[in-house]
Structures are given as structure tokens and as C-alpha cells.
Amino acid sequence: MTTKIDSIILGHNPFFGIDHLSAQRGNEKSQRFEDVGKIIEVLKHSHSLGARGMMMSTHPRAQSVSKAILEDSVLSSSWRVYPLVPYIQKYVRGSNEKGLGNLLVETLSQATLGQKLGLLLRGGKGLITKDLKQLVELLVDIEMLPFQKLNLGAIFLHDVVTDLVFNLGLDNAFEYFRDHVQKKYGVPAAFVTKNLPAIHRKFKANGWLDSPIMASLNSVGFYVNPSIEACQEALFDPNLNFVAMNSLASGHLSPDDAYKFLARYPALRSVVVGVSRKESATQTIGAMSRHLKFELPPQEKL
Amino acid sequence: MTKSHSIRIGITGFGKMGLLHTAILNGFEDSKVVAVSDPSPMITKVLSNLNPNIHAYEDLSEMLEKEPLDAVVIASPVSFHESAALACIEKGIPFFMEKPLVAHLQQGKNICAALEKKPTPHMIGFMCRYIEAFQKGQEVVLSKALGRLHRVSASIYVAQLFNKGVGWRYDRKVSGGGVLLSQGSHVLDLLTWYFGKITRVNAEVTSLYSSEIEDAAHVMLEFQSGLRGVLDCCWSKRFHRTPETRIEVAGDNGTLTVTDDGISLYLDESASGYQKGWTNLTAPELYQGVEVDVGGGQYTRELRDFLNILKTGKPSPITAQQALHVQHVIEAAYLSAERKGTPEVI
Numbered sequence: 001m002t003t004k005i006d007s008i009i010l011g012h013n014p015f016f017g018i019d020h021l022s023a024q025r026g027n028e029k030s031q032r033f034e035d036v037g038k039i040i041e042v043l044k045h046s047h048s049l050g051a052r053g054m055m056m057s058t059h060p061r062a063q064s065v066s067k068a069i070l071e072d073s074v075l076s077s078s079w080r081v082y083p084l085v086p087y088i089q090k091y092v093r094g095s096n097e098k099g100l101g102n103l104l105v106e107t108l109s110q111a112t113l114g115q116k117l118g119l120l121l122r123g124g125k126g127l128i129t130k131d132l133k134q135l136v137e138l139l140v141d142i143e144m145l146p147f148q149k150l151n152l153g154a155i156f157l158h159d160v161v162t163d164l165v166f167n168l169g170l171d172n173a174f175e176y177f178r179d180h181v182q183k184k185y186g187v188p189a190a191f192v193t194k195n196l197p198a199i200h201r202k203f204k205a206n207g208w209l210d211s212p213i214m215a216s217l218n219s220v221g222f223y224v225n226p227s228i229e230a231c232q233e234a235l236f237d238p239n240l241n242f243v244a245m246n247s248l249a250s251g252h253l254s255p256d257d258a259y260k261f262l263a264r265y266p267a268l269r270s271v272v273v274g275v276s277r278k279e280s281a282t283q284t285i286g287a288m289s290r291h292l293k294f295e296l297p298p299q300e301k302l
Numbered sequence: 303m304t305k306s307h308s309i310r311i312g313i314t315g316f317g318k319m320g321l322l323h324t325a326i327l328n329g330f331e332d333s334k335v336v337a338v339s340d341p342s343p344m345i346t347k348v349l350s351n352l353n354p355n356i357h358a359y360e361d362l363s364e365m366l367e368k369e370p371l372d373a374v375v376i377a378s379p380v381s382f383h384e385s386a387a388l389a390c391i392e393k394g395i396p397f398f399m400e401k402p403l404v405a406h407l408q409q410g411k412n413i414c415a416a417l418e419k420k421p422t423p424h425m426i427g428f429m430c431r432y433i434e435a436f437q438k439g440q441e442v443v444l445s446k447a448l449g450r451l452h453r454v455s456a457s458i459y460v461a462q463l464f465n466k467g468v469g470w471r472y473d474r475k476v477s478g479g480g481v482l483l484s485q486g487s488h489v490l491d492l493l494t495w496y497f498g499k500i501t502r503v504n505a506e507v508t509s510l511y512s513s514e515i516e517d518a519a520h521v522m523l524e525f526q527s528g529l530r531g532v533l534d535c536c537w538s539k540r541f542h543r544t545p546e547t548r549i550e551v552a553g554d555n556g557t558l559t560v561t562d563d564g565i566s567l568y569l570d571e572s573a574s575g576y577q578k579g580w581t582n583l584t585a586p587e588l589y590q591g592v593e594v595d596v597g598g599g600q601y602t603r604e605l606r607d608f609l610n611i612l613k614t615g616k617p618s619p620i621t622a623q624q625a626l627h628v629q630h631v632i633e634a635a636y637l638s639a640e641r642k643g644t645p646e647v648i
Binding site: 026027030132160164166168169172173198218220221222223225227230249252 | 321322324325326328329348349352353355356541543584585586587589591592593594595596597599
């Protein structure tokens with residue numbers, strides 16, 4: 001399994017109206033991108049600048065974006081999608097609306113008839129206790145439904161799930177996810193986390209560093225846990241396939257400052273960044289190509 | 303890493319919040335979750351099978367009987383809070399309990415009476431006090447930079463319910479109320495933390511999708527200090543993907559707006575170390591890293607504070623008595639709404 005993933009991956013948040021700095025700003029973007037054509041314009045512009053991929057959750061808008069990508073002559077052949085599963089907000093809201101147990105039953109009801117029959121034969125509650133492997137596989141497959149036919153780059157597990165599974169001590173689930181994604185979808189299983197040092201230690205110990213790990217990294221330490229200092233060991237490990245998110249600290253940093261900072265870390269393979277306008281894509285991707293040399297071997301510590 | 307000297311925790315109520323607290327406390331270096339109890343074994347059994355260090359029970363009293371626990375986290379539906387808290391107090395086991403305190407005021411009074419008789423370390427999980435922006439907002443208010451306060455206006459909105467809800471939250475007998483109790487209690491806790499006790503309310507409530515509980519509430523507030531204000535809450539508000547809280551307060555010397563995303567302060571004259579004109583602090587500037595992050599640093603910080611109570615014996619930052627005041631305010635608001643908005647004294 002190759003772990004080569006695109007160096008520049010666009011984030012989906014602006015297109016889906018998510019803004020970690022301001023909910024109001026998020027709503028404005030959500031309105032702007034109601035017309036999926038506007039999203040495609042930004043993607044194609046970024047493509048012309050050298051970007052080749054984007055993250056995508058199973059947000060209600062994902063289906064129409066996927067369709068538009070497949071219909072576009074350029075994007076359909078040379079644009080890779082990096083699904084982020086599961087779409088966690090759907091589960092949080094569903095859990096508030098229905099309770100955790102009801103939600104799980106309802107989600108599983110989306111499985112195909114054959115899958116459902118298989119589960120029924122194994123019998124009610126017993127299935128979940130015994131068959132975590134099948135459950136993980138089924139949940140991944142349900143989440144992947146909107147992304148059929150797309151070129152995939154990797155499948156990322158959402159940080160809430162990564163961090164829950166890790167802290168609950170359920171290492172098997174990581175293994176099931178890795179195996180299933182690699183076998184069925186032929187791309188690397190990747191993980192988003194808010195606890196980089198701990199996940200790095202665990203993955204290193206288990207020989208899982210071929211899986212890309214995504215976490216926040218920026219010079220002001222926004223969403224960097226427990227601190228920038230505590231992440232140094234991971235970020236200077238050349239075997240880690242590190243994907244940086246939140247590199248602009250929700251717009252708090254200029255692209256030049258942000259990527260000068262990231263350039264010092266040899267573990268950096270890729271940056272996920274949200275762009276909502278052509279101009280910001282030009283500025284952001286321009287700054288990346290000025291400061292980041294993704295393909296170079298590990299640099300000396302600065 | 304050995305955790306043999308860890309604080310041993312039991313969790314009761316294994317829904318969304320039980321799961322979150324289990325992960326955080328299990329992730330801490332100095333605590334470990336050794337048991338979980340939930341009447342529906344579907345999820346707890348899976349957990350226990352996959353992580354044999356965590357034992358699953360269907361009944362809280364059995365868990366308390368069989369497991370040597372240093373503390374319990376109560377994350378069950380609100381109507382079970384009273385019996386769970388009383389069971390912990392009886393056994394002298396410290397407990398952390400999710401908000402709101404109880405479904406009905408009398409249950410809260412019973413908990414406080416039991417605590418008075420047999421003081422037991424405890425804390426109520428009003429987690430908004432652990433969000434950096436709300437902490438900064440409290441600092442500004444307590445600094446008195448705004449001068450004499452005029453009025454406060456607060457709201458909490460979330461796009462959660464657009465169909466008839468299923469589950470305990472929408473059953474009045476189990477939940478005790480709707481959006482005012484579930485979400486509004488967070489804001490009422492913040493408001494009392496900022497401005498002191500509330501002495502009088504009048505309110506109106508609206509049911510949009512629910513039959514037994516309110517989906518929106520509008521509450522006029524009067525504080526002991528004389529400050530007046532209003533709280534508006536709704537969980538059927540479009541475009542609010544996650545709960546959004548906003549507190550705006552005006553005074554002789556300026557205005558302060560606090561949201562989950564940051565604070566915005568305007569002062570006519572510099573005061574209490576804050577500059578004249580605008581001071582805007584956003585989430586990236588206020589952010590503080592945490593030792594374990596599952597679903598937000600505020601949950602980590604509140605549980606860390608709870609463990610500190612156990613380790614150092616320092617007083618609880620959020621007591622059942624404080625939460626009982628919030629419960630009083632909500633009960634008075636429901637009474638006022640029933641009486642078509644008559645003022646109710648607390």
C-alpha cells in the first residue's frame with residue numbers, strides 16, 4: 001500500500017458553510033455555495049494552480065458536489081476526493097434527537113438487504129457484541145455511499161471517532177478500519193486526531209505509520225494539543241505521514257507566515273486548506289509553493 | 303505506562319455524554335474507567351468485550367456494590383439524576399453529574415438536603431464555564447470595566463429539532479422540560495456566574511414540534527443586583543449547526559458581546575486594564591491546549607477540575623446548590639409561562 005497522497009488538499013468546510021472562527025461567516029459561505037457550480041469554479045481554479053484533491057464529508061451537499069465533479073471533463077479524470085467519515089454532526093444531532101441506541105439501529109437500516117439479512121441471521125444484540133469488525137465495515141460502507149465512482153485519495157476517520165476509539169482502548173477498531181479501507185477501496189486509511197503525540201506513539205508502536213495522520217498545526221497553537229512543544233517528537237519523525245489542518249488558524253495567520261512555519265517539519269506530507277474564493281486559492285496555494293518542499297528528505301531542525 | 307495508582311471511575315448512563323466522559327477519563331494519566339452501567343446493555347457490553355478492563359453493569363447499585371470506586375460520573379437521563387446522586391452520597395462516593403441538576407425542583411432539593419447531612423465531594427457539569435471565550439467574558443464583567451450595567455441580552459440557538467423528537471429528551475416525565483432546561487440551563491448558569499443570583503422572572507414558551515415540552519422559550523430576568531435582561535432559546539433554529547450562545551451586556555462605559563467564538567469589547571474610556579475602543583479576541587487567540595481532547599477542551603478542563611477536587615480537597619467550582627438556583631429559575635419560568643407570563647419571584 002502506497003501512502004502517497006496529494007500535497008495540497010482543499011478542505012470542504014467553506015463549501016458546506018462551516019467556519020470555526022465565526023458561525024455567521026460560515027452561514028454566508030453556505031449561501032454563496034448553494035449553487036454547486038460556484039464550488040466547481042473554485043475547484044477548477046485550484047486545479048489550475050496545482051491542487052489535485054479535496055476532503056469531503058457526507059454532508060447533505062456532498063452528493064451534488066460529487067455529481068458535478070463526475071460531470072466535469074477535467075475534474076472527473078484528475079481530481080481525487082478524500083472522504084472524511086463519519087459526518088459526525090449528523091450523529092451528534094441524531095443522538096440528541098433519538099438517543100444513541102435508536103440512532104445506531106436507524107443507521108444500520110440503510111444497509112443493503114443482503115447485509116441486513118446477514119446481520120439478522122447472527123441475531124439482534126449479539127451481532128454488535130461479537131461482530132465489531134463487520135459493524136466497522138458496514139458503517140464505513142454506508143458512509144461511502146455518496147462517493148461511488150469518484151477517484152479516491154485516502155479515507156480519513158473523523159477525529160472524534162479516532163480520539164474516542166483511542167482513549168477507550170479499542171485498538172482493534174483501528175485495525176478493522178485500516179484493513180477494510182485498504183482492501184475494499186484500494187486507498188490508504190487515514191486518521192484525523194486532536195491528540196497528535198498520543199496517536200503518533202500508538203501508531204509507531206503498532207507499525208501503522210503508513211496511515212497518514214492529520215492534525216491541526218499552526219504557530220499560534222490553535223487546536224494544537226496539548227501544545228506545539230509536545231508535538232515536536234511526532235513532527236520531526238520522518239516516518240510519520242503528517243497532514244496539517246488548521247494551518248491558517250481559521251484565517252488568523254497570513255498564508256506566508258503559516259507555511260514558513262510548517263516548512264520546518266520533516267513529517268509534513270500534505271496540507272488541507274479551506275479556500276472559498278479564487279483569489280484566496282491563488283494566494284494560499286502560491287504561498288505553499290513558495291515555502292513548502294513536500295518531496296524533499298527530512299530537513300535539519302531549525 | 304502503569305495506571306495502578308489511578309483514580310478509579312465508574313460511569314452511569316452510557317449515551318453520548320457517558321461515552322465522552324469515559325474516553326476522557328480513560329485518557330488521563332491519573333484516572334481510569336473501571337466500570338460502566340446502563341440499563342440497556344447494547345453498547346456497554348460491546349465496550350466491555352473489547353476492553354476487558356472496563357466492566358459492564360445494567361444497574362448502578364450493583365456497580366456501586368461490586369466495584370471499589372473512587373468517583374462516579376452520572377450521565378444518565380435527567381430524571382435518574384436524583385436516585386443516582388443519592389446512591390453516591392449514601393455510599394460517600396464523590397460524583398460528577400451532568401447538567402441540568404434534575405428534572406423537577408423537589409429532586410434537586412432532596413439532593414442538596416442529603417449533601418448537607420453528609421457532605422460529599424461533587425461537581426455539576428455546566429461545561430460552558432470551561433470554554434475560553436466565556437471565561438474571558440466573566441473576567442471582563444468581574445473587572446467592572448463596563449461601569450454601571452444597563453441590560454443583558456442572551457440567547458442560545460441550535461438546529462436540532464425539525465420533527466417530533468424520539469427518546470427521553472422529549473418525554474417530560476424523564477427530561478423535566480425542553481430547550482429551556484436542556485440548553486437554556488447552560489446560559490442561565492453563565493448569567494448567574496457573571497451577574498449573581500436571579501430573583502424574578504416572567505416567561506413565555508412555545509412548542510413547535512414537541513407535544514409535551516417547549517421547543518422555544520423567552521424569559522425576562524431580574525437579578526439581585528437590580529440588573530435586568532432577557533434570555534431567548536430555541537432548538538429548532540435553522541442554520542445553527544452547533545449550539546450557539548451569545549451574551550450581550552451594556553454599561554455606562556461600553557458594551558461586551560461574548561459568544562462561543564470569542565469576545566468583543568468596546569469601551570468609551572480605558573478601564574481595569576482594558577483599552578479604550580475595541581478589544582476583539584477570537585478563538586485562535588484564546589485557545590488553550592488540553593492533555594486529552596475528545597469533543598472539545600471544555601469537557602477535559604471540567605473533568606480535570608473535578609479530579610483536582612478529589613486530589614486536593616479544594617471546594618467544588620460548581621456545586622449542586624448553585625445548580626439548584628438555576629433549577630429554581632427554570633421552574634419559576636415554567637410557572638410564569640403557564641400563568642400567561644405573570645412575574646414569579648424566586
